[in-house]
Amino acid sequence: xxxxxxxxxxxxxxxxxxxxxxxxxxxxxxxxxxxxxxxxxxxxxxxxxxxxxxxxxxxxxxxxxxxxxxxxxxxxxxxxxxxxxxxxxxxxxxxx
Numbered sequence: 631x632x633x634x635x636x637x638x639x640x641x642x643x644x645x646x647x648x649x650x651x652x653x654x655x656x657x658x659x660x661x662x663x664x665x666x667x668x669x670x671x672x673x674x675x676x677x678x679x680x681x682x683x684x685x686x687x688x689x690x691x692x693x694x695x696x697x698x699x700x701x702x703x704x705x706x707x708x709x710x711x712x713x714x715x716x717x718x719x720x721x722x723x724x725x726x
Contacts, residue, residue: 633707635714638677640689642668642702642713667724669694671712687717694724 635641645667670693676684702715
């Protein structure tokens with residue numbers, strides 16, 4: 631990947647949910663909600679405090695996370711969609 635997020639920002643790739651068909655009804659892509667689960671692709675160096683110290687982030691590349699519906703900013707890199715968000719917007723890390 632050709633991006634390095636700054637400070638406490640992370641780059642996340644959404645994890646697509648498996649499509650399920652119930653009683654033969656198929657929901658069109660336009661009506662589906664975007665997943666609120668993703669995989670961390672890249673992380674910044676950490677959060678900078680007022681005194682200049684940098685605190686490392688709790689999430690690392692490869693972590694699977696949950697985030698809010700309206701979290702982050704959507705970007706496109708090399709034809710793929712990603713989110714850039716602050717670590718504060720992460721709701722939790724899923725255990726493997």
